[in-house]
Amino acid sequence: MTAPRQLALDLPPLTSFSREDFLVSPSNEAAYAFIERWPDWPARRTLLIGPRGSGKSHLAAIWSDMAGAITMPAGMLAEASVPGLVARKAVVIEDAGAGIDERALFHLLNLIGETGSSLLVTANQPPDRWSLSLPDLVSRLRAMTVLTIDTPDDDLFRMLLVKLFLDRQLIVDSSVVDFLVRRIERSFEAARSAVAVLDREGLSRGRRITRALAGELLEEVLAQSNENE
Template identity: 50%
Template structure:
């Protein structure tokens, strides 16, 4: 395959401490900078706001590995959550929003402030949309420095697919990437799963990752809408 037909990887990537390479683009550069600013957070806390698939969980993992933070799911905060701060200096609470145990979260934030424990929260919307009923909790949440993450754009998603294949020593053609992108969930997990399955199938059959092979992998994951498949697309490799 000629170099001209390959999709160049134009984005820098950051090693996520052995978990994955985190690609940095306009959609997440502010959040990455904020995470990199720890432990010099002026208020001892940070709120990451962004849609599903924007990379919040990946940055939490990067930060957790660095800080030793204890991680909680917002919808499963234990009643004795404050006891979980006895032996940690940082804590992360993921997917905050409507329905979160407000009292548990309020106690957690108060205890973290008293004990000098840094807090990282993630959510899909700003606290004003959570329908918080405890005024002091809402006030505290609004005081947290917040960074908004955007959904990754097409260029960043394309670079991510290329990087995931490159990690497996596979050069992928632009046409394959362009075919896969609109048919795949816009999340790291979905792309990682696709690349893994495509690699396994290509190795099993001794074939390169072509558009036809990619279509078979996608079809195995979920049926493709009829509108997504044109008459001119090949049915076999």
């Protein structure tokens, strides 16, 4: 008789955005070092670009804590909100890209420059892929300091997987991590998907997370990571 599967609740993991939990490696160390230099920035307007899930929000949270910044999703940015943002002296705009209120961002960049406030904008893609129509805004964005986070190297990807398991309060053998490093797409989203599937299925099947279970679920892991592309 087949053992009944346990109900696995898809609860989000507890994620820490503290400085101590940020994983530094060659793929992000330049961006991290620049953030740590604040307020000694050559310019007060900085653009942080990297793939989804690459740690941009974590870096932005570190800087926000340092600078006492207010954070606003790019989709909520409007001209009426700009004066209040600038009054806070330090601002984070998260997930900028196509569809952003161009005039609002243009005025924000101008006022930041005039008042000596600081601005950090995060984005998945560079501005030339935002389909912008306001030439003056394009010019302002090109004048910003640009930081990039690259695809994770082996060491960072391994550390990331371990951290994702620990965020879910899971302890796994190093063979599981090594297997995933070799087999799944080298992206932060694929890593999150893999750990989520293993956590859910391990609980549902009442099984410890092993390399064998990871092998069984690899097809599902890859399918989920492709859906996120």
